[in-house]
Amino acid sequence: MADINELKYTYSLRLADNAWILSHRLSEWCSNGPFLEEDLALTNIALDLIGRAQAFYNYAAELEGKGRTADDWAYRRNERQYYNNLLAEMPNGNFADTIARQLFMSVYEYYFFMSLQNSKDETFAALAAKTLKEVKYHIVHAADWVVRLGDGTAESHNKIQQAINGLWMYTGELFDTDETDIMLSEQGIGVDNQSLQTLWETHISEVLEEATLKIPEAEYMQTGGRQGIHTEHLGRMLGEMQYLQRAYPDAKW
Amino acid sequence: MVSAAYTREEILQLLSQIADPEIPVVTIQEIGMLQDVHITDDGCQVIITPTYTGCPAMGIIEADVKALLDKHGINSTVKLVYHPAWTTDNITDVAKEKMKQYGIAPPVHSGCDVAGAEAHIACPQCGSSSTEQISRFGSTACKALYKCNECKEPFEYFKCH
Numbered sequence: 001m002a003d004i005n006e007l008k009y010t011y012s013l014r015l016a017d018n019a020w021i022l023s024h025r026l027s028e029w030c031s032n033g034p035f036l037e038e039d040l041a042l043t044n045i046a047l048d049l050i051g052r053a054q055a056f057y058n059y060a061a062e063l064e065g066k067g068r069t070a071d072d073w074a075y076r077r078n079e080r081q082y083y084n085n086l087l088a089e090m091p092n093g094n095f096a097d098t099i100a101r102q103l104f105m106s107v108y109e110y111y112f113f114m115s116l117q118n119s120k121d122e123t124f125a126a127l128a129a130k131t132l133k134e135v136k137y138h139i140v141h142a143a144d145w146v147v148r149l150g151d152g153t154a155e156s157h158n159k160i161q162q163a164i165n166g167l168w169m170y171t172g173e174l175f176d177t178d179e180t181d182i183m184l185s186e187q188g189i190g191v192d193n194q195s196l197q198t199l200w201e202t203h204i205s206e207v208l209e210e211a212t213l214k215i216p217e218a219e220y221m222q223t224g225g226r227q228g229i230h231t232e233h234l235g236r237m238l239g240e241m242q243y244l245q246r247a248y249p250d251a252k253w
Numbered sequence: 254m255v256s257a258a259y260t261r262e263e264i265l266q267l268l269s270q271i272a273d274p275e276i277p278v279v280t281i282q283e284i285g286m287l288q289d290v291h292i293t294d295d296g297c298q299v300i301i302t303p304t305y306t307g308c309p310a311m312g313i314i315e316a317d318v319k320a321l322l323d324k325h326g327i328n329s330t331v332k333l334v335y336h337p338a339w340t341t342d343n344i345t346d347v348a349k350e351k352m353k354q355y356g357i358a359p360p361v362h363s364g365c366d367v368a369g370a371e372a373h374i375a376c377p378q379c380g381s382s383s384t385e386q387i388s389r390f391g392s393t394a395c396k397a398l399y400k401c402n403e404c405k406e407p408f409e410y411f412k413c414h
Contacts, residue, residue, distance in 0.1 A: 038388075040388060041389065047305075047307040048306060051305060051307025054306070055306050126335035126338055127306075133340075
């Protein structure tokens with residue numbers, strides 16, 4: 001059996017990657033929001049996610065014990081070494097695409113961290129409790145918008161429905177369960193990922209129904225992110241994100 | 254540098270003067286971030302609980318703590334702890350009153366329902382509860398934007414957390 005610290009390290013790194021990649025996507029909205037308050041909202045959420053990423057990278061560093069820092073993971077890995085869910089790296093698209101991605105991710109995170117706050121690992125439990133408070137705001141923000149767009153004009157309705165349909169194939173991966181998940185879940189340290197699927201589906205259905213939107217038919221689900229096999233979008237994103245550290249290694253502010 | 258001349262209580266006393274970089278009218282002690290001080294062989298370790306995980310003020314607070322103790326010849330390290338998680342209930346009543354005077358509506362109880370209880374926050378300027386939320390996200394992660402229907406002033410509300 002794999003060493004428990006190694007499992008926790010992998011787990012922490014994945015959680016950090018999800019938060020880090022999604023935060024970068026949201027930060028791309030900075031100064032591009034549809035209006036000032038929404039610009040602030042999206043970048044505020046990005047900030048919460050950066051903080052979360054840093055906390056989980058720091059914990060991964062502590063577990064690994066090789067003196068690596070959050071910056072090493074953020075700026076010095078290639079795409080195959082990232083373990084985020086594919087949904088997190090999906091491009092911002094139009095505002096509806098971003099909001100649909102926010103709804104799918106936030107609802108998943110809500111149930112995930114709700115469960116993780118009972119972890120037998122004190123750090124996971126504490127970080128989960130903290131994250132949960134922030135995610136509650138993210139969910140309300142995304143769900144409000146989905147309803148407003150879905151139950152809005154014909155154009156906004158179509159755009160959010162297309163966004164929901166387009167991203168649907170990346171939602172199945174959120175509930176992927178591998179050996180690390182199973183072993184940590186059995187020990188009461190990690191979350192039983194599969195058990196979250198019904199909760200997620202029910203929650204999403206309720207929001208979509210209120211928004212007069214259709215739930216896409218279950219089809220093929222694309223996976224691979226957690227094994228480091230990503231869509232073409234991640235590489236381009238890293239190219240921009242890592243440019244400075246790659247061009248001027250160890251550059252200091 | 255040694256801190257033999259200072260006790261834990263004295264160091265806490267020194268640190269209790271450090272102001273929050275975002276809301277300078279309250280201190281890091283009043284807001285509930287300053288948790289403890291441990292005396293170590295070569296100085297001390299200061300225990301801080303972050304408010305929001307991504308709060309940029311954390312870096313400044315860490316630097317302020319080190320600079321202040323340095324001035325007193327005390328070698329220090331800062332440790333961030335997430336357990337128990339910080340909540341707005343840790344903010345003292347005195348600090349809440351100071352926030353209000355400063356123009357920021359203080360948080361309601363953290364057990365509140367995010368969507369419901371924060372609908373009618375009293376205006377810090379005129380006290381009216383006829384207010385409207387403009388955005389759940391404000392100039393910093395911890396605040397939301399409101400406007401008062403009575404005195405027409407916009408104001409910030411420190412979200413319950």
